[in-house]
Structures are given as structure tokens and as C-alpha cells.
Amino acid sequence: MMESFVFPGLTTRVVFGSGTLAQAGDELERLGQSRALILSTPHQEDEAQRLAEALGKRAAGVFAGAAMHTPVEVTQKAIAAYEKSGAGAVVSLGGGSTTGLGKAIALRTSADQVAIPTTYAGSEMTDILGETSEGRKTTRRDPAIRPETVIYDVDLTRTLPVGLTVTSAMNAIAHAMEAFYAPDRSPVIELMCRDAMQAFKTGLPQLIADPQSQQARTRALYAAWCCSTALGYVSMALHHKLAHVFGGSFDTPHAETHAILLPYTTAFNEVAVPEALAPIAEAFGGGSAGGGLWDFASEVGSPLSLQEVGISEADLDRAADLAVENRYSNPRPFDRADIRALLQQAWDGARPGS
Ligand code: NAD
Numbered sequence: 001m002m003e004s005f006v007f008p009g010l011t012t013r014v015v016f017g018s019g020t021l022a023q024a025g026d027e028l029e030r031l032g033q034s035r036a037l038i039l040s041t042p043h044q045e046d047e048a049q050r051l052a053e054a055l056g057k058r059a060a061g062v063f064a065g066a067a068m069h070t071p072v073e074v075t076q077k078a079i080a081a082y083e084k085s086g087a088g089a090v091v092s093l094g095g096g097s098t099t100g101l102g103k104a105i106a107l108r109t110s111a112d113q114v115a116i117p118t119t120y121a122g123s124e125m126t127d128i129l130g131e132t133s134e135g136r137k138t139t140r141r142d143p144a145i146r147p148e149t150v151i152y153d154v155d156l157t158r159t160l161p162v163g164l165t166v167t168s169a170m171n172a173i174a175h176a177m178e179a180f181y182a183p184d185r186s187p188v189i190e191l192m193c194r195d196a197m198q199a200f201k202t203g204l205p206q207l208i209a210d211p212q213s214q215q216a217r218t219r220a221l222y223a224a225w226c227c228s229t230a231l232g233y234v235s236m237a238l239h240h241k242l243a244h245v246f247g248g249s250f251d252t253p254h255a256e257t258h259a260i261l262l263p264y265t266t267a268f269n270e271v272a273v274p275e276a277l278a279p280i281a282e283a284f285g286g287g288s289a290g291g292g293l294w295d296f297a298s299e300v301g302s303p304l305s306l307q308e309v310g311i312s313e314a315d316l317d318r319a320a321d322l323a324v325e326n327r328y329s330n331p332r333p334f335d336r337a338d339i340r341a342l343l344q345q346a347w348d349g350a351r352p353g354s
Pocket of ligand 1: 042043070095096098118123124126127128129156158159164168231254
């Protein structure tokens with residue numbers, strides 16, 4: 001029982017269901033927007049073009065250049081396209097990379113955003129923008145970054161490959177893991193995170209067995225919304241910092257990096273806050289939160305070692321240096337040697353605590 005808390009009651013309009021993509025035009029109208037630029041990655045350009053056709057006059061064009069970790073060069077090109085198009089809004093159709101591009105445009109132009117997430121990464125409910133410039137990822141929070149509207153359409157997640165389904169779900173679980181011990185957590189966020197853990201624990205094995213299962217896809221997207229909401233309400237700590245170090249400075253893929261680090265960062269912080277992380281230990285079994293997540297990751301075929309994203313043992317020293325460059329809060333105090341040891345475990349890939 002939390003004896004005191006602050007719940008800021010943030011407002012993002014959420015439309016959740018199957019076939020909800022068809023409501024994109026109505027949602028733009030609700031925002032008072034007559035024209036929007038559609039954003040996607042090159043991989044999802046066809047879906048973006050289909051949405052543009054469906055939106056008719058409301059579509060001001062498609063910019064299909066979104067890339068992972070939101071490089072500022074891409075944002076500059078997208079802003080040029082946005083300004084030329086005469087749009088007042090962006091519609092981001094895709095995973096966290098596309099949502100990130102929409103946020104980067106909105107921050108610089110005041111464009112309204114309709115985010116339509118197609119992974120479980122969870123950027124859509126947050127006021128966080130991570131951008132990469134000259135090999136460094138910097139993260140900022142600003143209310144102007146938060147999308148006005150989020151449309152979750154379960155049907156769009158049916159094409160998500162099994163590998164990305166698994167790592168993206170682990171990425172979502174990482175938001176909940178850090179929310180459980182965040183100093184600014186609240187009972188509503190804790191309830192959402194607990195429910196999300198159960199949904200992923202039962203839903204992810206079902207999805208691996210049947211990636212087209214509408215029921216399991218619905219459960220997973222619901223859980224992703226819970227975890228994204230948590231990320232949007234609370235502060236993150238060591239786990240997210242380390243993921244950003246690898247993504248920003250070693251260009252490792254976002255979801256895999258989170259998935260690999262998660263059991264090790266959880267085990268590291270569990271030493272300091274075992275009660276806070278008890279919901280994870282309860283959901284995943286295995287006697288501890290870190291061990292339970294490692295077991296779950298093994299069961300669902302999630303990568304377990306930094307070697308799997310191309311990190312060499314020599315890279316660990318530079319990563320540890322970068323991770324301790326700035327101070328940030330974490331439930332367990334640490335120094336560079338602690339981080340270097342944690343990274344070694346994540347590189348070795350052995351079950352934490354055994
Ligand atoms: P992604 O958006 O880069 O997508 C990975 C690939 O999968 C892309 O090629 C994409 O087009 C494709 N894809 C996406 N959905 C698909 C689908 N349903 N079917 C088939 N293919 C699909 O990957 P991601 O993991 O969703 O997002 C990673 C990015 O999001 C990183 O840049 C990260 O920093 C950012 N992020 C930001 C926040 C935040 O709050 N600021 C939170 C989470 C992630």
C-alpha cells in the first residue's frame with residue numbers, strides 16, 4: 001500500500017481496438033486538423049500510402065524516412081517536407097522510430113500528433129524524446145512532445161515478426177520494471193504494470209505458438225499500452241540509461257538491447273528494492289525478479305547476451321564510462337566498477353544470481 005503519492009492525471013486520448021485505424025480521419029477532425037503528413041519507416045511505406053489514400057484530402061503526403069534512435073538529420077528533412085506540405089499535424093504509423101520522428105517534428109513546429117503504434121515499444125504515451133546526433137543519444141522530456149491522440153489498432157500488430165514481438169514485449173516489460181521502483185510511481189500505475197506483467201507472461205508464449213491469434217495480440221497490445229502509460233508518468237533509471245548508451249553510441253537495435261539488459265539490470269536493483277520488484281518475481285516465478293525474467297526470456301527465445309547485438313568485450317569499458325558520465329537517480333547506488341561488472345554479466349549471458 002502506497003501511503004502517499006501524486007497522480008498528475010495526464011491527458012492523451014486513447015482509441016483502442018480492432019479496425020480502429022479507420023478512425024484516423026475522425027481523430028484528426030476532433031483535433032481541428034484538416035491536413036496531416038503521414039510518417040513511417042521505409043519498411044512500412046506501403047501501409048502509410050494506404051492510410052494516405054484512406055484519408056483522402058486530409059493526407060498532405062507521406063514521409064517514409066523514419067529511422068531508429070531519431071537521427072537529427074532525418075528530422076531536418078522531415079520538417080522540410082512537413083512545412084512544404086502545409087499540414088498542421090503528423091500521423092505516425094509505426095513503431096517507436098516513427099513515433100519518435102513525429103515527436104521531434106512536433107517539438108520544433110507545434111504540430112498536433114496522432115500516433116498509431118505498431119510495436120510494443122511504448123513511445124506513444126510519453127513526453128520523452130531520444131535523439132541521436134554525432135554518435136550520442138540525448139533524451140529530453142517536454143509536454144509538447146506528448147502525442148495528443150493514440151490509436152491502438154490490434155490488426156496492425158499481426159504483421160509484427162515473432163522475433164520483434166518478443167523483444168518489443170521485453171522492451172515494454174522494462175518500462176514496468178523501472179516504474180515499480182520509480183520515486184514518482186502511484187497506485188494506478190502500479191496496477192497497470194501488474195496487469196501488464198500477467199498479460200505478457202501468459203500472452204507472449206501464446207503469440208509465439210500462434211502469431212495471428214487475435215486474442216493474444218489484443219492482450220499484448222493492451223499490456224504495451226499499460227507499460228507505455230507507466231513510462232509516460234514516471235522517471236526511469238539505470239536500465240533505460242544503459243539501453244540508451246548502447247543504442248546511441250554503439251547503434252545496437254533498441255528492442256533487443258532492452259531485452260538483453262533487462263534480467264541483469266533487474267537483478268542488480270533487486271538487491272536494493274526486493275519488495276518493489278516482488279510483482280515481477282510473482283509474475284515470472286523463478287524465485288527472484290531478475291532470475292524469473294531470465295527464465296522467461298529463455299522460454300520465449302529472447303536474446304540473452306550483448307554479444308548477440310555485436311558488442312565486443314572491449315566495448316564494455318567505453319559503455320561503462322558513458323553510463324557514469326552524468327548522475328541520475330537509481331534505487332541502488334553504483335560506481336563505474338559496479339556497472340562494468342553488470343555489463344560483463346550481460347555480455348556473458350549467464351542467469352543472474354546463479
Ligand atoms: P522500430 O520503430 O524501429 O521498428 C523496427 C522495424 O520494424 C522497422 O523497420 C518498422 O518499420 C518495423 N515494424 C514496426 N511495426 C511493424 C509491424 N507491425 N509489422 C511489421 N514490421 C513492423 O522499433 P521499435 O522497437 O518499435 O522502436 C525503437 C525506437 O523507439 C528507438 O529509437 C527508441 O529510442 C524509441 N523509443 C522511444 C520511447 C520514448 O518514450 N521516447 C519509448 C520506446 C522506444
